[in-house]
Amino acid sequence: MFFSFDGIDGVGKTTQMELFEQWLIVEGHEFVTCRDPGSTLLGERLREIVLHSDENISIAPRSEMLIYMAARAQLVEEVIRPALDSGKVVISDRFLLANIVYQGYAGGVEIEAIRQVGHVATAGVMPDCVFLLDMPPERAGLRMGEELDRMERRGNSYREKLRAGFLDEAQRMHESVHVINADRAIDEVQTEIRSIASPILQQEDLR
Numbered sequence: 001m002f003f004s005f006d007g008i009d010g011v012g013k014t015t016q017m018e019l020f021e022q023w024l025i026v027e028g029h030e031f032v033t034c035r036d037p038g039s040t041l042l043g044e045r046l047r048e049i050v051l052h053s054d055e056n057i058s059i060a061p062r063s064e065m066l067i068y069m070a071a072r073a074q075l076v077e078e079v080i081r082p083a084l085d086s087g088k089v090v091i092s093d094r095f096l097l098a099n100i101v102y103q104g105y106a107g108g109v110e111i112e113a114i115r116q117v118g119h120v121a122t123a124g125v126m127p128d129c130v131f132l133l134d135m136p137p138e139r140a141g142l143r144m145g146e147e148l149d150r151m152e153r154r155g156n157s158y159r160e161k162l163r164a165g166f167l168d169e170a171q172r173m174h175e176s177v178h179v180i181n182a183d184r185a186i187d188e189v190q191t192e193i194r195s196i197a198s199p200i201l202q203q204e205d206l207r
């Protein structure tokens with residue numbers, strides 16, 4: 001079973017993932033967590049390039065899209081597929097949906113092209129369930145730290161496009177993408193996440 005968490009920067013993904021992991025331990029599930037981009041040596045190197053490069057290193061929109069894809073291909077190969085093959089639950093901090101939204105809807109790269117490259121990069125490995133944490137960008141911005149990375153430095157209109165893009169994709173993929181109102185207390189958000197995950201995990205256990 002493969003879960004991912006996504007949403008605009010600052011919505012509380014990391015906080016919710018940590019609570020979700022604690023719950024999985026109590027429920028007796030073996031799991032592997034990862035972050036996209038990252039969680040492999042190559043992926044962490046690419047993360048550093050795409051998020052923390054000097055502003056005078058130009059990264060064109062398509063190059064940016066492909067850097068994320070390369071990191072994800074390695075993540076699937078080294079971490080996600082082996083974990084799923086051994087029956088573990090996988091929890092990923094972001095996945096292909098972020099590429100479609102950040103580089104496509106908000107970044108201007110053709111969305112269909114991203115889907116096609118995404119299919120190659122992931123070899124068809126996709127989350128069974130995506131928790132899309134949603135809230136107004138101006139409120140999520142209040143939760144962001146002081147040091148912003150390359151993506152976080154993009155302005156409000158980019159963030160508005162991100163939110164709209166995530167919500168469009170959630171409608172398109174309504175069977176697997178669950179929109180969670182993240183503008184609530186931490187425990188309320190987590191309760192909803194667990195209530196969605198619980199029947200999915202039970203069904204998997206029965207197989």
Ligand SMILES: Nc1ncnc2c1ncn2[C@@H]1O[C@H](COP(=O)(O)OP(=O)(O)OP(=O)(O)O)[C@@H](O)[C@H]1O
Pocket residue numbers: 008009010011012013014015016143144182183184185186189
């Ligand atoms: N529901 C919430 N209410 C208030 N504060 C929250 C909530 N969820 C998280 N926070 C706080 O907001 C900050 C950002 O949270 P977190 O790091 O989990 O977000 P994130 O989505 O992973 O961010 P990023 O993607 O930018 O790393 C943290 O200080 C966290 O404690």
Ligand SMILES: Cc1cn([C@H]2C[C@H](O)[C@@H](COP(=O)(O)O)O2)c(=O)[nH]c1=O
Pocket residue numbers: 009035036037051068069093094095096098099100102103151152
């Ligand atoms: C996977 C992916 C991510 N991004 C962006 C989204 C965030 O701004 C950063 C990742 O940092 P976080 O700690 O996970 O929030 O990268 C992207 O633009 N495209 C992608 O495919």
